[in-house]
Amino acid sequence: MSKVIGVMGESGSGKTTAMRTLPSTETFYIDCDKKGLNWKGWRKQYSIENMNYFSTDSFSTVESLLNKVNSEEKFKHIKYVVIDTINGMMVADEMRILQMQAGDKRSARTDLASNGWNLINKCLTLREDLTVIILAHSETISDENGIVRTRIKTNGRKLEKLVLESKMTTVIWAVRQEGKYKFVLNADGSTCKTPLGAFQKDECDNDIMIVIKALEDY
Numbered sequence: 001m002s003k004v005i006g007v008m009g010e011s012g013s014g015k016t017t018a019m020r021t022l023p024s025t026e027t028f029y030i031d032c033d034k035k036g037l038n039w040k041g042w043r044k045q046y047s048i049e050n051m052n053y054f055s056t057d058s059f060s061t062v063e064s065l066l067n068k069v070n071s072e073e074k075f076k077h078i079k080y081v082v083i084d085t086i087n088g089m090m091v092a093d094e095m096r097i098l099q100m101q102a103g104d105k106r107s108a109r110t111d112l113a114s115n116g117w118n119l120i121n122k123c124l125t126l127r128e129d130l131t132v133i134i135l136a137h138s139e140t141i142s143d144e145n146g147i148v149r150t151r152i153k154t155n156g157r158k159l160e161k162l163v164l165e166s167k168m169t170t171v172i173w174a175v176r177q178e179g180k181y182k183f184v185l186n187a188d189g190s191t192c193k194t195p196l197g198a199f200q201k202d203e204c205d206n207d208i209m210i211v212i213k214a215l216e217d218y
Contacts (some may be wrong), residue, residue, distance in 0.1 A: 002126035003218075005211060006165060007183075008138040008152045008192070009174030014181035014206045015135045018174060019082055021209040024052060026079040028069050030062055031055040032088035052078070057092035059115040063122055070126045080212075081123075084135040086116055086164075087153060116154065120167040131212060136164070138173065150190040165191040169218070170198075172211060181206035 009015045016038050019029070024045035029037070034055045037046065046053035051074070054065055062083060069075040093115065123132040139153040150173065152164050165171045173184040173192040185194045186202045195218045204210050 001124060001128060002130040002132055003215060004120060004123045004168050004170075005131065005133045005208075005215070006136060006152065006168045006171035007133060007174055007208070008136045008150075008171060010138055013138075013174040013176050015174045016084055017181065018183070018206045018208045019084070019133070019135075021207050022080050022082070024050075026077060027052060027082065028065070028075065028078045028080070029053045029082045029084070030065060031084055032057050032062070032092075033085055034088070051075075057089050059089050059093070059119060062089065062119065066122060066126060066132075070130065079129060079131065081130060081132045082135065083119075083123075083132065085137060086119065086134055087137045089119075090116060090154065116164055117167070120164060124167070133208060134168075148189060150192075152191065163191070165193070170194050170211070170215060174206065183207075183211065185211075 007015050007018065019027075019037070020039045020042075027046075029046045029052060031037070031053065032055075034057060036042070048054065054061075056062060056065075066081065069078050069081055120134065123134070126132065136152040138150050140148060140150045142148045152171070154164060171192050172194070173187065173190055175182060175184055183204050183206055184190070184192055184202065185199050185204060186192060195215065198214050198218060
């Protein structure tokens with residue numbers, strides 16, 4: 001079973017930037033927002049020519065890429081896969097649904113509600129030495145009881161009830177406070193969570209390798 005790490009945060013909170021410390025020779029980056037990465041020199045690290053970068057907002061294409069990385073010999077050196085962001089695919093699906101005929105929209109919306117859930121299930125079935133990092137936008141909501149919490153933003157009413165975080169043992173929250181970027185690992189009023197005993201503090205630097213190394217024994 002592969003490891004799956006969720007990284008949620010608002011736009012500009014440092015989600016993508018935190019991936020800068022991954023070893024590019026062992027990482028496959030799937031750019032679902034189609035906006036490129038945001039640190040100097042990333043194009044030399046990640047490219048189609050290097051066979052470690054692909055830009056797509058299609059769930060089926062991402063699943064195909066995961067299958068290739070998981071099983072093909074030429075990708076055996078890959079230890080980390082980044083999906084940036086799952087929301088990029090959800091929004092793209094919604095835009096495609098808007099262009100459909102009315103009769104086709106109902107079944108398409110059912111697919112929209114299940115695509116994110118199925119993707120995470122897929123990630124959990126990959127080879128043991130793979131770590132899949134799923135980046136997602138966050139939202140702060142108030143439920144019917146007036147309880148406010150921050151969670152992964154989803155598209156589709158069914159997914160709002162399912163809660164993507166329930167499929168992951170680790171969900172970290174990227175935040176920017178007082179001009180500094182950091183990860184929140186555990187916090188009341190949010191769905192971020194980490195395995196018991198993995199971290200001594202509830203926060204750490206904005207560096208995904210810190211999280212990965214802390215989870216090596218889990």
